[in-house]
Amino acid sequence: MGSxxxxxxxxxxxxVLMQETGFSPAHIIRLHDRFKALDKEGRGHLCxxxxxxxxxxxxxxxxxxxxxxxxxxxxxxxxxxxxVKILAHFRPVDKDRPKEPNSPEPINSRSNKLxxxxxxxxxxxxxxxxxxxxxxxxRAMLGMQVTDEQLESIADRTIQEADLDRDDTISFEEFRKxxxxxxxxxFRFCIRPGERxxxxxxxxxxxxxxxxHEL
Amino acid sequence: xxxxxxxxxxxxxVWFTCLVVLIMLPAMFGISLGITETYMKxxxxxxxxxxxxxxxxSRAEEILKRSASNxxxxxxxxxxxxxxxxxxxxxxxxxxxxxxxxxDVLYFSTRGIESIVEDDVTQRxxxxxxxxxxxxxxxxxxxxxxxxxxxxxxxxxxxxRYCILLPLRVKGWLSELVHLMCYRICARGLSATIHYHNxxxxxxxxxxxxxxxxxxxxxxxxxxxxxxxxVGQVHGGLMGVLQRAMERSCxxxxxxRAEMRDRHLVTQxxxxxxxxxxxxxxxxxxxxxxxxxxxxxxxxxxxxxIGGTIYPVAIKYDPQFGDAFWNSSKYSMVSYLLRMMxxxxxxxxxWYLPPMTQEEGEDAVQFANRVKSTxxxxxxxxxxxxxxxxxxxxxxxxxxxxxxxKYSHMVVGDDSSD
Numbered sequence: 215m216g217s218x219x220x221x222x223x224x225x226x227x228x229x230v231l232m233q234e235t236g237f238s239p240a241h242i243i244r245l246h247d248r249f250k251a252l253d254k255e256g257r258g259h260l261c262x263x264x265x266x267x268x269x270x271x272x273x274x275x276x277x278x279x280x281x282x283x284x285x286x287x288x289x290x291x292x293x294x295x296x297x298v299k300i301l302a303h304f305r306p307v308d309k310d311r312p313k314e315p316n317s318p319e320p321i322n323s324r325s326n327k328l329x330x331x332x333x334x335x336x337x338x339x340x341x342x343x344x345x346x347x348x349x350x351x352x353r354a355m356l357g358m359q360v361t362d363e364q365l366e367s368i369a370d371r372t373i374q375e376a377d378l379d380r381d382d383t384i385s386f387e388e389f390r391k392x393x394x395x396x397x398x399x400x401f402r403f404c405i406r407p408g409e410r411x412x413x414x415x416x417x418x419x420x421x422x423x424x425x426x427h428e429l
Numbered sequence: 430x431x432x433x434x435x436x437x438x439x440x441x442x443v444w445f446t447c448l449v450v451l452i453m454l455p456a457m458f459g460i461s462l463g464i465t466e467t468y469m470k471x472x473x474x475x476x477x478x479x480x481x482x483x484x485x486x487s488r489a490e491e492i493l494k495r496s497a498s499n500x501x502x503x504x505x506x507x508x509x510x511x512x513x514x515x516x517x518x519x520x521x522x523x524x525x526x527x528x529x530x531x532x533d534v535l536y537f538s539t540r541g542i543e544s545i546v547e548d549d550v551t552q553r554x555x556x557x558x559x560x561x562x563x564x565x566x567x568x569x570x571x572x573x574x575x576x577x578x579x580x581x582x583x584x585x586x587x588x589x590r591y592c593i594l595l596p597l598r599v600k601g602w603l604s605e606l607v608h609l610m611c612y613r614i615c616a617r618g619l620s621a622t623i624h625y626h627n628x629x630x631x632x633x634x635x636x637x638x639x640x641x642x643x644x645x646x647x648x649x650x651x652x653x654x655x656x657x658x659x660v661g662q663v664h665g666g667l668m669g670v671l672q673r674a675m676e677r678s679c680x681x682x683x684x685x686r687a688e689m690r691d692r693h694l695v696t697q698x699x700x701x702x703x704x705x706x707x708x709x710x711x712x713x714x715x716x717x718x719x720x721x722x723x724x725x726x727x728x729x730x731x732x733x734x735i736g737g738t739i740y741p742v743a744i745k746y747d748p749q750f751g752d753a754f755w756n757s758s759k760y761s762m763v764s765y766l767l768r769m770m771x772x773x774x775x776x777x778x779x780w781y782l783p784p785m786t787q788e789e790g791e792d793a794v795q796f797a798n799r800v801k802s803t804x805x806x807x808x809x810x811x812x813x814x815x816x817x818x819x820x821x822x823x824x825x826x827x828x829x830x831x832x833x834x835k836y837s838h839m840v841v842g843d844d845s846s847d
Contacts, residue, residue, distance in 0.1 A: 245546075248546060248547070265545065268544055268545060269544075269815070270540070270544035271541055271544045271545060272828075272829070273828040273829050273832060274537055274540055274541045274544070274829070274832065275537060275829060275832050275833050275836070276534065276537045276538065276541065277541055277829075280537075280538055280541035280542065280545070301542065301545075301546065304539075304542055330538075331532075331534060331535055331538065334534055334538055335531075335534070351534065352529065355533070355534070355537065355833065355836055355837075356833055356836060356837040356840065356841070357829070357830055357833030357834070357837070358830075358833075359833055359834050359837035359838075359841070360837050360840075360841045364841055368529045368840065368841075371529075372529055372530075372531065376531065384531075389531060392531050392532075393531060393532050
């Protein structure tokens with residue numbers, strides 16, 4: 215009874231956060247609870263060690279990369295705002311959003327979602343996926359189950375298919391085109407008014423919708 | 430002012446005497462005056478009414494239907510193979526041979542982000558969320574102000590709980606320390622309504638009783654219906670006092686922390702106890718830690734290696750009346766007890782399950798899992814393979830390798846037919 219408002223007040227700049235990410239107050243509170251639960255020592259920010267404590271994430275082959283996505287280069291901590299902004303990538307695309315030419319692109323646009331996925335490959339953030347970077351991801355996902363030669367042949371084949379300007383790297387545009395014909399499966403937050411729980415569901419998105427809206 | 434106190438104290442005295450007569454005496458003799466039952470009925474009716482009001486206010490019928498699980502995320506539970514097939518389905522190229530695609534990474538990243546927002550293990554160590562509000566602020570996460578009547582009712586509830594129920598229970602609790610064998614007084618003190626099912630399967634002497642663990646109160650609940658020998662670590666503080674008190678009544682098996690590491694010693698002592706058919710059945714909680722009563726986690730195989738007959742018991746608390754889960758990292762023992770005594774009541778169901786023994790060709794782990802599923806099924810709990818010890822420890826590398834194996838099968842396994 216009224217505890218929701220008091221929690222919201224404790225979070226600094228919560229209005230700005232809600233506007234930028236599009237989360238509702240209930241969602242922000244849920245995420246804040248989760249943030250506090252992960253921040254076991256109560257420091258007000260998370261470090262890689264806190265993420266590492268999540269068991270299912272430790273089991274994920276690219277778990278460290280996902281954790282890395284939360285930390286900007288050079289920073290060792292994640293505050294609540296950054297945490298929420300990264301998770302906002304996974305909200306569903308707002309289909310009814312009016313197209314204003316001067317407003318910045320929302321975090322959960324298709325383009326930004328693809329950028330997030332691209333960054334999981336492109337660790338040195340030079341805007342291109344080099345052959346080495348591709349090999350690293352493949353090695354992470356496949357572990358010791360394949361030989362080096364098999365790994366190299368897979369990498370070669372992938373670059374051959376996706377690299378259109380023949381510079382032996384995959385740029386963001388080429389990545390986008392390579393994913394164009396795929397059906398994307400990314401989870402999303404379901405926003406329904408008055409709802410008590412955060413509902414996150416997997417949504418399937420067909421390529422026709424994508425072409426119409428964001429590209 | 431003085432006149433007020435002069436009147437107040439005799440009233441208080443009369444009040445307490447009434448309570449003693451009406452509650453403690455019958456408890457000592459095991460008779461029920463039916464007061465607790467009436468109290469429960471009134472409580473249920475009130476909570477139903479409160480829920481109704483909240484439902485009306487927030488059009489929440491759909492929430493009740495949807496929240497079968499305790500989870501935050503509605504997950505797609507299909508396997509790795511199915512998901513990646515989905516991702517690849519629209520490929521213009523031939524999809525007969527398995528291959529790597531750039532979008533495969535999306536599957537893993539989705540799973541990763543899902544687990545950051547919510548994971549199966551961590552949520553078992555926090556209190557279960559209720560659909561309806563049971564007028565205790567501690568279970569109120571998201572309910573806003575609904576109506577004046579509800580607030581008044583809540584206010585009355587506070588008064589009742591802190592001024593009437595609490596003093597009652599403190600008195601009752603103190604006497605339990607004095608009368609060691611009178612667990613019934615303690616149970617009444619917590620307004621514990623326990624329904625025992627299948628009493629014919631009650632654990633017998635020389636056996637091992639195995640149950641799922643939610644709080645230290647589990648012990649009280651089980652001990653109310655039979656005498657057990659406890660196994661456990663010697664504790665300091667309040668728990669230590671209780672332990673030493675219990676020691677005087679029944680022969681229990683307490684271990685020093687150092688001894689617990691020597692598994693053979695522990696197993697040997699337990700085996701001796703079990704083989705002596707005149708000794709009381711041992712009570713063991715194989716999960717090793719308190720879980721929040723929505724699931725059963727991995728049973729440690731140690732208890733199942735001793736031999737002897739296992740009597741499984743399923744304990745399920747009704748969360749509407751008070752959350753019995755002890756979050757040991759969040760609350761100390763004393764504050765936990767305080768919370769217990771200011772809840773409405775403790776209502777739980779105890780099912781005694783038929784005895785089980787280790788079968789031919791079954792090792793301890795398989796036996797433990799078999800017992801675990803029986804308990805989970807009876808209690809309506811989720812059967813998880815995760816280790817309760819993960820509350821404090823790390824995940825093993827072998828889990829990651831399993832995922833890698835599965836994925837490589839898809840990518841490379843098909844390629845070999847090239």
